[in-house]
Amino acid sequence: MKVIHTTVVVALAISWSPSEAAAQAPAWVHELADELAASVEEHADRLAQFIEQRVAAQQAERQGRGPRGPEFTEPFSKTVRLDRNGTFDLQNVSGEVVITGGGGNDMRLEATKRVRHQNESEARALLSEIQIRVLERSGGIEVRTDYPRRRNWSGRVDFSVTLPRDANVTLRSVSGSLRVTNLNGELRAESVSGNIVTSATKRIRMTKTVSGDVEIAEAEGDELTAGSISGRIAIRGLKARAVDAQTVSGNLRLTDVDADRALMRSVSGAIEYAGRLSRSGRYQFQSHSGEVRITPADVRGFTLDATTFRGNVVSDYPMTLQGAPSNGRPPGPRTRAIRGSFGDGGAALSVQSFSGDIVIAKR
Amino acid sequence: MNCGDCENALDDYVDGTLDERARSACDTHLTTCDRCRTLVADLGALRQAASSLEPLAPPADVWRKLSALVKAERDLRPFAWGFTWQTLAASVVTLVLVASLSWVGARLATVNEPRVQALSFGAELDQLDEHFSTTIAGLESIRQTEGVSLDTETAEVLQANITVIDGAITESRAALATEPDNQVAQESLFEALRSKVELLQDVIALINEMRKGNPEGAARIVSGSNQ
Numbered sequence: 001m002k003v004i005h006t007t008v009v010v011a012l013a014i015s016w017s018p019s020e021a022a023a024q025a026p027a028w029v030h031e032l033a034d035e036l037a038a039s040v041e042e043h044a045d046r047l048a049q050f051i052e053q054r055v056a057a058q059q060a061e062r063q064g065r066g067p068r069g070p071e072f073t074e075p076f077s078k079t080v081r082l083d084r085n086g087t088f089d090l091q092n093v094s095g096e097v098v099i100t101g102g103g104g105n106d107m108r109l110e111a112t113k114r115v116r117h118q119n120e121s122e123a124r125a126l127l128s129e130i131q132i133r134v135l136e137r138s139g140g141i142e143v144r145t146d147y148p149r150r151r152n153w154s155g156r157v158d159f160s161v162t163l164p165r166d167a168n169v170t171l172r173s174v175s176g177s178l179r180v181t182n183l184n185g186e187l188r189a190e191s192v193s194g195n196i197v198t199s200a201t202k203r204i205r206m207t208k209t210v211s212g213d214v215e216i217a218e219a220e221g222d223e224l225t226a227g228s229i230s231g232r233i234a235i236r237g238l239k240a241r242a243v244d245a246q247t248v249s250g251n252l253r254l255t256d257v258d259a260d261r262a263l264m265r266s267v268s269g270a271i272e273y274a275g276r277l278s279r280s281g282r283y284q285f286q287s288h289s290g291e292v293r294i295t296p297a298d299v300r301g302f303t304l305d306a307t308t309f310r311g312n313v314v315s316d317y318p319m320t321l322q323g324a325p326s327n328g329r330p331p332g333p334r335t336r337a338i339r340g341s342f343g344d345g346g347a348a349l350s351v352q353s354f355s356g357d358i359v360i361a362k363r
Numbered sequence: 364m365n366c367g368d369c370e371n372a373l374d375d376y377v378d379g380t381l382d383e384r385a386r387s388a389c390d391t392h393l394t395t396c397d398r399c400r401t402l403v404a405d406l407g408a409l410r411q412a413a414s415s416l417e418p419l420a421p422p423a424d425v426w427r428k429l430s431a432l433v434k435a436e437r438d439l440r441p442f443a444w445g446f447t448w449q450t451l452a453a454s455v456v457t458l459v460l461v462a463s464l465s466w467v468g469a470r471l472a473t474v475n476e477p478r479v480q481a482l483s484f485g486a487e488l489d490q491l492d493e494h495f496s497t498t499i500a501g502l503e504s505i506r507q508t509e510g511v512s513l514d515t516e517t518a519e520v521l522q523a524n525i526t527v528i529d530g531a532i533t534e535s536r537a538a539l540a541t542e543p544d545n546q547v548a549q550e551s552l553f554e555a556l557r558s559k560v561e562l563l564q565d566v567i568a569l570i571n572e573m574r575k576g577n578p579e580g581a582a583r584i585v586s587g588s589n590q
Contacts, residue, residue: 192517192569210569211520229524229562248524248558267558268527288531288551309538309547354535354551 069116069154072123078134080141082107084164085185087140093147095156095176096194101165101183101201107141108162109134115155126153177212195231213250238275251290256297266290270356274363277302277347284350291356294349295363301343306351306358308336313351315360317342364392369399377406495556502563505570521566528562531555 082088088107090097095114113130117123129148134141145157156176163169168185171178177194180187183201195212198204202220208227216226218237226233226245233245234253242261245252247269254264257275262283264271271287274295285292291311296302299317306313312335319340338360351358364372369392375381376389393400535552542548 193520210517210565229565230520248562249527265554265558267524267531267555286550286554288534288555307547309545309551352547352550354531354538354547 069118070120070123071114071116072120072127073115074113074124074127074130076111076113076132077109078132079106079108080134080136081105082141082163082167083139084166085168086164087137087168087170088143088161088163089140089170090143090159090161091172092143092145092157092159092176093174095158095173097159097171097173097176097178098161099169099171099178099180099183100160100162101167101181101185102162103164105164106162107164107167109143110160112158113155114158115153117153122153126150126155130155130157132157232269277349279344279346281347282350283347285352287353287356289355290353291359292351292353293359293361294351295361296347297363299343301341301345302347302349303341303345304338304349304351304360306338306349306360308353308356308358310355311353311357312336313338313358315342316362317360364388366392366396366399369393369396370402373399373402373406377403491553492556495553495560498560499556499563502560502567505567517569521562521569524562525559525566528555528559532559 082105084105088099090099111132113127113132115123115126115130117126126148129150131146133144133146135144143159143161147155158176165182165184167183169180169183169187169189171180171187171189171191173191173194175193176191178189178191178196180189180198180201182199184203186203186205187198187201188206189196189198189204190206190208191212192210193212194209195215196207196209197215198207198219199217201216201218204216204219204221204224206225207214207216208225209231210228211230212228213231214226214228214233214235216224216235216238219235219240220238221240223242224235224238224240224244226235226243228247228250230249231247232250232253233247235243235245235255235257237256238254239258241259242263243254243257243259244263245254246263246265248267249269250266251269251272252264252266253270253272254262255272255274257273258278259275260278260281262273262281262285264273264285266287268289269287270290271285271292272295273283273285273293274297276297277283277299279300283294285294304315304319306315314335315338319338319342321338321340349360351360369376369389372381372385372389376386381389393403532552532555535548535555538545538548539552
């Protein structure tokens with residue numbers, strides 16, 4: 001394709017200019033190179049997305065995943081005794097996993113195997129080859145899913161599991177979403193591209209994804225770690241001693257949070273923290289280019305060390321600045337750094353962003 | 364003409380360079396085949412999208428280097444799992460664009476480096492930067508030679524985020540070139556370097572799991588290096 005050749009030529013033409021000349025070039029040359037690179041990147045992204053979507057659609061169609069391939073299903077269910085505070089460990093590749101805490105001493109598992117294929121007998125054969133293994137271990141249960149190692153088929157297994165609410169749960173998935181509700185035991189959940197969604201889950205220890213989003217509502221925990229590379233992390237109604245949330249390009253949003261310590265870091269994602277600041281609490285926020293917005297609740301006081309290289313620091317609170325008498329007014333609108341205290345100066349806020357703005361806002 | 368024949372002729376069909384007889388055969392096939400008709404429409408749209416790019420004359424040795432890249436790509440990824448020409452085209456474009464854009468970034472960063480170090484950057488800072496950079500170079504090398512094991516979607520997410528971090532590193536270094544003692548710039552550089560090391564460690568762990576044919580392990584390992 002000539003058009004693809006053209007695209008490649010554009011990218012290469014930029015990158016293959018002589019490096020010695022570039023080293024001696026004035027600043028405007030570098031700026032121009034940056035602009036060109038950004039332009040090519042934008043074009044490349046659009047083209048790459050376009051090509052990927054079409055290739056994926058064609059591959060899906062060839063593999064019987066297209067709209068013309070009907071879905072065939074096969075149910076699976078099993079009930080096994082599980083101690084109230086036993087462990088439950090489930091691994092799955094593709095498909096949704098729903099965990100619900102309840103009473104009793106049983107783990108009830110309902111699963112649906114799903115295969116899309118144009119040939120029914122092939123689909124039935126594939127369904128029978130998908131093996132769900134429920135393994136009873138000392139003090140716990142492990143669930144493993146074995147998929148056929150054949151090519152040119154598509155399928156998934158959806159799980160719905162009810163278990164004692166005090167059980168400790170570990171979930172791992174590649175592409176399916178993980179949903180957990182009403183659990184008092186410790187939860188660890190990891191997915192590559194699936195979302196992780198929890199509600200009324202008291203002891204979340206760790207959630208992590210590569211590209212999936214993390215949504216946590218009404219949670220408690222001693223130390224909660226939430227991480228994603230490109231996914232969004234949204235935590236609402238958290239009560240924990242410490243929370244550590246980290247992304248590269250996804251946004252971090254913690255609202256209605258009550259924690260003694262918080263560490264939130266991103267490279268390009270925005271950071272938002274709204275919640276109570278404990279009197280001896282320590283809160284650290286760091287982003288390279290994302291905005292950092294902190295909205296303290298029930299404020300008695302805090303010390304603030306907020307600095308940015310290229311953005312602005314804005315505080316709605318009148319601060320007593322280090323080395324300067326307070327004038328009773330909030331600092332000016334275009335400030336690169338604010339170091340000072342408000343009220344009793346109890347909580348310690350350390351905020352840094354290279355090029356994003358920092359905002360300390362009132363509710 | 365069947366779908367395979369049509370696919371083979373589509374390049375020339377879309378470019379308008381097919382002879383009369385072949386074009387007529389394609390037209391006949393397209394009237395009865397939804398899939399090939401969709402493909403032609405897509406290629407037309409792709410051609411239109413690409414035509415919005417500004418033309419640039421390539422240096423003389425571009426095609427030699429491109430040929431080497433394509434060959435390297437071919438050596439790394441055998442065609443055993445049914446490579447179509449569309450997949451190959453997408454791979455080549457993605458590979459070359461990513462490689463060339465990274466190369467531009469790396470070159471500009473290299474241009475900045477002597478200036479950064481010539482100024483009062485601080486011996487400890489220099490050592491730390493060097494340590495991180497060496498670690499990153501090692502991890503990058505592993506990622507680039509082994510990265511073919513990752514599925515395309517995950518690999519692209521990871522690559523896009525590595526690019527984000529590289530941008531942060533470049534910006535921080537440029538800031539330090541003008542304000543070597545700036546604490547925010549120093550800390551931003553090390554945060555970005557730290558993020559890159561962590562991400563590359565995760566990527567390599569993911570690759571290892573995928574290569575073992577253990578996709579469940581891929582999910583587990585995502586969190587491994589940080590726990």
